[in-house]
Amino acid sequence: MSQQTILFEKHQQYGGKIVDFAGWQMPINYGSQIDEHHQVRTDAGMFDVSHMTVVDLKGEQVKPFLQYLLANDVARLQESGKALYSCMLNEQGGVIDDLIVYYMNDQWFRMVVNAGTRDKDLAWISKQAVPFAVDVTEQPEVAMIAVQGPNAREKALQVLPLDVSQAAADLGRFYGAASGDWFIARTGYTGEDGFEIIMPESEATALWDALLGAGVKPTGLGARDTLRLEAGMNLYGSDMDESTSPLISNLGWTIAWEPAERNFIGRDVIAAEKAAGVEQKLVGLVLTDKGVLRGHQKVIVAGVGEGEITSGTFSPSLKQSVAFARVPVATGDTCQVEMRGKLLNARVVKPVFYREGKSFID
Amino acid sequence: MSEIPTDLHYTSSHEWVRLEEDGTVTVGISDHAQEALGDLVFVELPEVDSELAAEEACCVIESVKAASDVYMPINGVIVDTNQALVDEPEIINSSPYDDGWLFKINPADEDDVGQLMDASTYEAELED
Numbered sequence: 001m002s003q004q005t006i007l008f009e010k011h012q013q014y015g016g017k018i019v020d021f022a023g024w025q026m027p028i029n030y031g032s033q034i035d036e037h038h039q040v041r042t043d044a045g046m047f048d049v050s051h052m053t054v055v056d057l058k059g060e061q062v063k064p065f066l067q068y069l070l071a072n073d074v075a076r077l078q079e080s081g082k083a084l085y086s087c088m089l090n091e092q093g094g095v096i097d098d099l100i101v102y103y104m105n106d107q108w109f110r111m112v113v114n115a116g117t118r119d120k121d122l123a124w125i126s127k128q129a130v131p132f133a134v135d136v137t138e139q140p141e142v143a144m145i146a147v148q149g150p151n152a153r154e155k156a157l158q159v160l161p162l163d164v165s166q167a168a169a170d171l172g173r174f175y176g177a178a179s180g181d182w183f184i185a186r187t188g189y190t191g192e193d194g195f196e197i198i199m200p201e202s203e204a205t206a207l208w209d210a211l212l213g214a215g216v217k218p219t220g221l222g223a224r225d226t227l228r229l230e231a232g233m234n235l236y237g238s239d240m241d242e243s244t245s246p247l248i249s250n251l252g253w254t255i256a257w258e259p260a261e262r263n264f265i266g267r268d269v270i271a272a273e274k275a276a277g278v279e280q281k282l283v284g285l286v287l288t289d290k291g292v293l294r295g296h297q298k299v300i301v302a303g304v305g306e307g308e309i310t311s312g313t314f315s316p317s318l319k320q321s322v323a324f325a326r327v328p329v330a331t332g333d334t335c336q337v338e339m340r341g342k343l344l345n346a347r348v349v350k351p352v353f354y355r356e357g358k359s360f361i362d
Numbered sequence: 363m364s365e366i367p368t369d370l371h372y373t374s375s376h377e378w379v380r381l382e383e384d385g386t387v388t389v390g391i392s393d394h395a396q397e398a399l400g401d402l403v404f405v406e407l408p409e410v411d412s413e414l415a416a417e418e419a420c421c422v423i424e425s426v427k428a429a430s431d432v433y434m435p436i437n438g439v440i441v442d443t444n445q446a447l448v449d450e451p452e453i454i455n456s457s458p459y460d461d462g463w464l465f466k467i468n469p470a471d472e473d474d475v476g477q478l479m480d481a482s483t484y485e486a487e488l489e490d
Contacts, residue, residue, distance in 0.1 A: 294428075340422065
């Protein structure tokens with residue numbers, strides 16, 4: 001049975017085209033996905049991300065628990081509110097999920113995980129938590145709105161409740177702060193500045209309306225996907241999953257190898273993989289011929305081998321098609337992509353294309 | 363509600379078809395189809411002079427979301443394609459029935475056009 005967020009009626013009122021996403025009825029767009037994309041790149045847009053899962057971890061042993069659970073090291077979080085992006089690996093070194101964890105205090109961390117992986121994440125976290133003095137509590141009664149774009153913070157600060165606005169005003173990048181029942185973080189999934197705001201469900205529609213009044217336009221999941229791809233951010237289930245290690249998913253940077261004595265789940269397997277040398281890498285592709293790159297298209301690297309596109313789309317900011325692809329590690333500067341029986345030419349680049357008004361490709 | 367001009371014929375795969383005075387047949391996609399597909403970003407038009415059978419896939423249109431085939435509505439030969447769409451596929455979104463036409467056919471049999479759905483039948487099918 002498909003679920004609705006507390007903002008479902010707002011999406012309908014604004015003409016949202018509703019699709020099923022990970023068991024939730026969510027707006028793919030409100031008319032034009034491309035206009036919504038540009039709105040976020042040039043001004044401010046808002047996304048209902050209430051389908052995402054908020055999990056609080058509390059207790060005496062929460063820090064050692066997370067140091068064991070996650071491939072990144074929460075010991076890096078020294079200041080209250082600081083956020084960390086991490087993979088949660090299985091024992092085979094595959095990615096169960098990617099997530100953001102916030103350090104609130106020594107006995108409280110807050111985690112935001114994907115909607116599509118909610119059930120298996122909660123089961124896994126609870127199972128691993130058994131030997132630790134940690135309480136794992138999902139927060140299902142909250143809504144979450146992401147406000148993103150160069151003018152997003154300024155517009156949001158005008159309409160947030162006063163105490164929340166005060167807590168938000170001085171947040172550094174990748175920091176969050178609690179304010180009463182609310183939690184606000186300077187994070188996002190678009191390659192733009194902005195906030196992600198977690199609040200009680202009962203307050204979400206009023207905030208949505210207030211943001212609309214401040215000129216923040218509703219933006220659907222379609223634009224969220226083109227924005228994150230341009231920004232070089234992975235999508236769980238497409239760019240990595242339980243069968244791929246972070247090392248071949250452009251997520252090696254999120255693994256904290258030091259201190260060497262920290263034992264985290266999957267460490268021995270990916271350490272061995274790293275020592276042996278990986279065979280694949282996740283790269284960016286820019287299509288030089290006309291067409292649109294899509295997930296699962298075959299990539300052919302002359303004299304080297306084959307690979308596959310993991311996510312592909314038309315980039316509204318660059319006005320050409322871009323993709324992530326998993327290819328042999330010896331892949332050079334160019335490749336070809338098989339599309340409807342034809343071979344089209346593409347350049348191989350670092351997997352980040354566009355952020356905050358700046359193109360990352362030549 | 364999408365626009366369905368009454369002077370055109372339609373297919374269940376959402377192409378529209380217009381018999382022109384010179385005997386050629388112009389083909390495009392319906393307003394309903396362009397809206398369902400979303401912002402179009404790429405069109406791969408058929409080759410002029412190719413002879414194709416009804417229901418054969420002959421053209422690909424891609425939105426930000428996905429690629430979709432366009433099918434030959436009737437038997438015939440492609441005689442012209444809308445080159446303006448190569449650089450501006452979004453014309454299909456803004457003008458599906460006029461500037462956003464896809465290709466023209468020299469039909470094997472003009473009478474085939476009349477065998478396709480009329481506007482009211484297509485409208486009823488969309489409501490199902």
